[in-house]
């Protein structure tokens with residue numbers, strides 16, 4: 001049975017005539033990297049704010065670790081909602097010492113978290129000399145000081161250059177690899193696709209989709225194959241029982257459409273049995289982007 005670390009039911013928040021969160025139902029399983037995906041203004045930050053007790057909900061409920069929210073539970077959550085303010089002239093270590101005092105956590109983990117976010121070699125440099133990516137990594141380090149079970153990040157790569165983005169994504173995967181649950185809000189599909197295992201799509205405060213990234217990518221629009229002898233390959237594919245159609249694409253590979261329920265390994269085994277050795281085999285994915293855009297336009 002899945003263990004839910006977060007369970008939201010019927011959550012609502014209205015600002016004047018804007019329904020920022022609309023009857024939201026959401027469950028997050030322990031150990032997943034959960035993406036809250038939606039365009040700007042879709043209610044992601046408001047939702048995270050409510051979950052962290054900094055925004056008042058209008059109605060609805062949520063449970064962390066199966067229980068009503070309490071102050072002691074919040075200690076099990078590490079969060080970065082906005083770019084935290086660090087002192088520019090103090091070093092990474094000194095800034096984290098201040099965070100430890102504020103959060104009342106021991107300073108013993110400072111070096112460990114700096115190591116984890118890849119800042120150990122810059123630990124004594126003043127914060128103002130850090131790149132934007134390093135500043136964001138220090139923010140993540142500060143959220144990790146209390147060794148939280150859940151890390152909550154709002155748009156973690158906003159404003160970063162491509163290298164900074166890649167570093168933060170790698171770091172998120174690394175933290176997830178240590179068994180922590182991560183909940184991140186993002187308007188970037190690519191981000192969700194690259195780091196999340198599960199995701200929900202929000203539109204005007206409403207959840208319009210909820211699923212796993214892997215399943216969403218498995219839209220099986222067929223496979224792309226290549227063999228040394230294209231003609232024999234064509235002939236054999238044409239005899240495969242669930243074959244529907246094929247065409248040569250602009251890079252000289254055959255795009256093959258098979259009936260939906262076809263297991264690709266069976267298709268591959270069939271080719272091998274018929275003496276075909278593939279030099280290339282790849283899924284043609286219904287990209288998450290296409291689905292995301294379809295979802296957003298379908299409900300307007």
Ligand code: ADP
Pocket residue numbers: 015018019020038039040041042043044045046047
């Ligand atoms: P996201 O994080 O997806 O960009 P937000 O949760 O920040 O979305 O905002 C959702 C909606 O609520 C938006 O229309 C936004 O303008 C509105 N909103 C957010 N915070 C406030 C606030 N403090 N006062 C009034 N409206 C707000």
